[in-house]
Amino acid sequence: AEDGYKLWLRYDRIQNKKTLSLYQDQLKQYTFMGSSATINAAKTELRNGLSSLLGKKIPETDAIKNNSIVVAPLSRLGANADKELRAQLRQLGKEGFIIKNITGGGKNYTLITANSDIGLLYGTFRFLQILASETSIARLSVSDFPRLQNRLLNHWDNPDGSIERGYAGRSIFEWNTLPGKISRRYIDYARANASVGINGTVLNNVNANPNILTPEYLVKVKALADAFRPYGIKVYVSVNFAAPIRIGKLATADPADPAVKQWWKKKADEIYQLIPDFGGFCVKANSEGQPGPQDYGRSHTDGANMLAEALAPHRGIVMWRAFVYKNREQDRIRESYDEFHPTNGKFASNVFLQVKNGPIDFQPREPFHPLFGAMDKTPLMLEVQLTQEYLGFSTHLVYLGPLFEECLQSDTYAKGQGTTVAKVIEGKVSPQKMTGIAGVANIGDARNWTAHPFAQANWYAFGRMSWNPELKASGVIREWNILTFGNNKVLLDGLQQITMQSREAAVNYMGxxxxxxxxxxxxxxxxxxxxxxxxxxxxxxxxxxxxxxxxxxDRTAAGSDAVSQYAGALKERFNDIHTCPEKFLLWFHxxxxxxxxxxxxxxxxxxxxxxxxxxxxxxxxxxxxxxxxxxxxxxxxxxxxxxxxxxxxxxxxxxxxxxxxxxxxxxxxxxxxxxxxx
Ligand code: GCW
CATH class of the missing domain: 3.90.1330.10 (Alpha-glucuronidase, C-terminal domain)
Structure with missing residues (x-):
């Protein structure tokens, strides 16, 4: 039966007979060079993927043979890597990869190579996706690399197993049986993430239970980190700003208090003792009742920088959320910008400001958040929501790729025309030392992970568009459709139509x-x-x-004047009812x-x-x-x-x-x- 558990990693047998026999001729064996947990993961993936796609076991060999697949880091290729390949790889960074058909010395083989083992894993996944889409591999030449460094899921999962705004069951993280039990699901979760390039996960809700930082929980976090590491996935946790009081027995959480600073430093040391590659902290502070530095008359930057200082020696990062909501009297959409615009350039260098796609809250449609055009001295991390809090939960079919694309391709005009949100977060508008994106997960313990079969596409699309924010939503869904439903042309055309009109449908009936x-x-x-x-x-x-x-x-200059949060040209356009894009007519007028x-x-x-x-x-x-x-x-x-x-x-x-x-x-x-x- 088809229960959806395998997500887009189904590796269904190739349907087209000609393609199948071609593949069988071209892929008679495979060889891996090097050894590591990541290489083992890639090997297992390739072995299982090939035997399932080709309908027969493909043997592993230890030398490069004719009609084979060779998976090897550049460092192991020796004379098999020519100058051109080396030069090409130099452009691709730590996580990039090349898949290339090589003919030479009487041999023809498909090479998957990279600068690191994780690049090989990404390349292996991509290769299997290419096969699943029944594309010719005779003259393959693919090279790719991620445009953003930090590509994270954010789970709003609580230690008791409930999920805030989760609609696909309970949390997949079984805190009760950790660290002892590593369920198969953790590994499949890591595989699915790695297959689309997601390289980090914040395990718990931003409305954070302080207990996540207790020794009892940290060993559980470590167990997950160990399970995910081979797949290139770092773990992060959301922290409660009042943790020094709640679990540390201090009288205050004031970031200016030396005892508080010391507490966080020791906590960071303790974490890195357990998890040397721990990612860092995500923080929701002074929003919707959460504690924060403002409780002590300090600023967001005071709070974030204190945490950043504790993490810095270990190269950890802070993701400080810009979503602040305090039920104030004025126009609520102004709030986040008003509070954070003045902090531009004041955060420590290992702090991201994590900004939702729009200024309110994951609505079916919002204009982009004005902070994206206004923070040229602060690394910004875009936060989108995969769980459909405002888009029909796991009941409505709404493909979110077009929403992501609409935000990413919005022009901020921050430095003239063409300075899109995508370019801002990629660090191409003003230099950003760190780049990143976060997606609030739609994953639960439902057998098919997301309850609605099509909600899997939103996880997939998030990963692909995090890897490359310039990708088109229509192309991404086509990939997912193929991997999830196969290559039948009539079916694919139908799926394309259904998915690509779904978001606009929801906007129309909701807002x-x-x-x-x-x-x-x-x-x-x-x-x-x-x-x-x-x-x-x-x-x-x-x-x-x-x-x-x-x-x-009325958010014009005559109204709440929220238009003034946007760069000049845009402000004018939004402010005038005749030039304001109609999709935002009643947002601004x-x-x-x-x-x-x-x-x-x-x-x-x-x-x-x-x-x-x-x-x-x-x-x-x-x-x-x-x-x-x-x-x-x-x-x-x-x-x-x-x-x-x-x-x-x-x-x-x-x-x-x-x-x-x-x-x-x-x-x-x-x-x-x-x-x-x-
Ligand atoms: O959208 C609102 C949600 C809250 C959420 C908050 C946030 C985690 O309704 O459930 O809290 O946003 O993003 O912090």
């Missing part, structure tokens, strides 16, 4: 034209009325600001119900059309899926079909709730040609 934060308290269903009432803290937080005149949040949109329709009618389009697109996805029935195994077919049925119902609920509610302000009819709300 079209720049509307945002219309969810209920669980963040699943619509409740546009919720924030019209005073919040428990006494602040009124309506994000849509609908009234008799119109709808939308309060527009009249009769405002003429680009389609020629009034704003109210356009809104009705967009909400309806969201529903219609989900139905189109259902219909398309139905046509693929004979091309997908029954288990996955039925599961996805049932999930799409749920999604359609929810999309209708979203459309109806929002339109009927907004209609109480607009007092205009829903266009007759659209389906009437129930």
């Amino acid at each position: 079209p034209l720049g509307l945002t934060m219309l969810m209920d308290i669980s963040h699943y269903r619509p409740a546009p009325w919720r924030r019209d009432k005073p919040a428990p803290t006494g602040t009124r937080e309506s994000f849509h600001r609908a009234d008799e005149k119109g709808i939308g949040f 309060h527009a009249d119900w009769d405002y003429k949109t680009s389609s020629g329709k009034t704003l109210w009618n356009e809104l009705c059309y967009r909400y309806s389009a969201g529903v219609y697109t989900v139905r189109a996805m259902q219909n398309k899926w139905e046509t693929l029935k004979t091309l997908v195994d029954p288990e996955r077919f039925t599961l996805v079909k049932n999930l799409l049925t749920e999604q359609e119902k929810e999309a209708v609920i979203w459309r109806d709730a929002c339109l009927l509610y907004f209609q109480t302000f607009s007092k205009r009819p829903i266009p007759a040609e659209l389906e009437a709300p129930a």
